[in-house]
Amino acid sequence: xxxxxxxxxxxxxxxxxxxxxxxxxxxxxxxxxxxxxxxxxxxxxxxxxxxxxxxxxxxxxxxxxxxxxxxxxxxxxxxxxxxxxxxxxxxxxxxxxxxxxxxxxxxxxxxxxxxxxxxxxxxxxxxxxxxxxxxxxxxxxxxxxxxxxxxxxxxxxxxxxxxxxxxxxxxxxxxxxxxxxxxxxxxxxxxxxxxxxxxxxxxxxxxxxxxxxxxxxxxxxxxxxxxxxxxxxxxxxxxxxxxxxxxxxxxxxxxxxxxxxxxxxxxx
Numbered sequence: 700x701x702x703x704x705x706x707x708x709x710x711x712x713x714x715x716x717x718x719x720x721x722x723x724x725x726x727x728x729x730x731x732x733x734x735x736x737x738x739x740x741x742x743x744x745x746x747x748x749x750x751x752x753x754x755x756x757x758x759x760x761x762x763x764x765x766x767x768x769x770x771x772x773x774x775x776x777x778x779x780x781x782x783x784x785x786x787x788x789x790x791x792x793x794x795x796x797x798x799x800x801x802x803x804x805x806x807x808x809x810x811x812x813x814x815x816x817x818x819x820x821x822x823x824x825x826x827x828x829x830x831x832x833x834x835x836x837x838x839x840x841x842x843x844x845x846x847x848x849x850x851x852x853x854x855x856x857x858x859x860x861x862x863x864x865x866x867x868x869x870x871x872x873x874x875x876x877x878x879x880x881x882x883x884x885x886x887x888x889x890x891x892x893x894x895x896x897x898x899x900x901x902x903x904x905x906x907x908x909x910x911x912x913x914x915x916x917x918x919x920x921x922x923x924x925x926x927x928x929x930x931x932x933x934x935x936x937x938x939x940x941x942x943x944x945x946x947x948x949x950x951x952x953x954x955x956x957x958x959x960x961x962x963x964x965x966x967x
Contacts, residue, residue, distance in 0.1 A: 716750045725756040756866050759799035764807045788924035789815040789960070795923055796872045812963045822879050823916070823927075824960040829886065830909040831934055831956045833895075839935075839951040842900075842907035851881050852915050852944050859919060860942060875919045882912045910935065911947050918942060927959045 703710040712718045724734040735755050742749040760767065768775035781790055793814050797804050831839075855878045862871035886909055894902035917931040921940040928940065935951055 714749055716748050718750075720750055721753045722750060723754045723756055724752050726758070728757050728759055731755070731757050754866070759801065760803045761794075761799050762803060762805045765805055785811060786815070786960070786963075788926045789819050789963075792819055792872070792923050795868050796876075798869050800867065800869055809965055812965045815960070815963050818876065819924075820960045820962055822876065822883060823920070823924075824958060826879055826882050826886070826909065827913055827931065828958050829891075830906060830913060831953055832958075833891070833906065836906065836953060838953055839907060839910045839947065840903050841947070841950060842903040844911055844946065845885065845904065845908045848881070848885060848908050848912060851878055852912060855915075855919060856942060856944060863922075872923060875916070875923075878912065878919070879916065882909055885909070907947065910951070911945075914945055914947060918945065930957075930959060 700710045703713070713720055713722075724738070726734050734752065739751045742751055762768070763775040766774050776784075789811070793811050794806075796814070796818075797806070797810075855875060859871040859874045862868075862874060886905065889901070889905045891902060891905050894905060913931060914935050914937055917928040917935070917937060918940045921928040931937070932940070934953070934956055935947070936949075937945070
């Protein structure tokens with residue numbers, strides 16, 4: 700109530716019936732009883748038109764180096780400490796893709812670095828880097844979008860969106876990364892480096908298709924890696940992110956393209 704007053708909002712818009720509101724309760728598994736039963740019972744007991752909790756978002760435990768977090772024993776790391784040590788986008792990706800949604804999971808510096816270097820850098824970052832920073836490539840020209848990849852883009856929005864609505868963020872992130880894998884395979888199968896020398900029109904189609912996928916990844920991954928996706932939107936002259944397929948309809952001059960991520964070492 701106090702926060703709403705400070706921001707000029709009416710708290711009843713969030714807690715009373717008739718305001719088209721939806722209440723999510725996010726908590727650890729040790730609070731399931733309180734949020735799912737006791738809180739709703741208290742709201743009903745008020746007999747004052749309170750809107751009951753709609754969705755319970757419960758998580759298992761996230762451990763640190765296979766041990767339970769313990770401030771007294773010095774086990775673990777705070778969110779702010781983690782942000783001082785690790786790139787925020789990679790940290791967000793790791794915690795979401797490794798989230799304890801259905802069972803306890805573990806965080807360790809070694810696992811984090813492996814995920815950063817293996818998935819974020821080598822897959823996502825590499826796709827962006829070798830497409831937009833292809834040697835002597837000055838612009839993305841309008842060309843033909845591969846129909847199979849177009850279907851994969853549209854399917855990714857549909858499936859990942861459905862998973863997010865069901866609060867299955869791990870699976871949603873994995874589905875988006877499948878599009879990255881498909882794009883990298885497409886790039887390799889087309890032998891883009893050979894096309895540049897022997898089939899320039901085919902090369903333009905490949906680069907245009909991969910650039911279109913990257914543009915859509917700036918939408919799909921925005922909730923996970925907002926810093927990286929904002930750079931992509933700048934590189935490709937895109938507007939604000941939306942949860943719908945986008946297609947490049949004008950040539951794009953490539954300027955000042957920098958790698959999205961840097962390789963990490965455990966000792967760092």
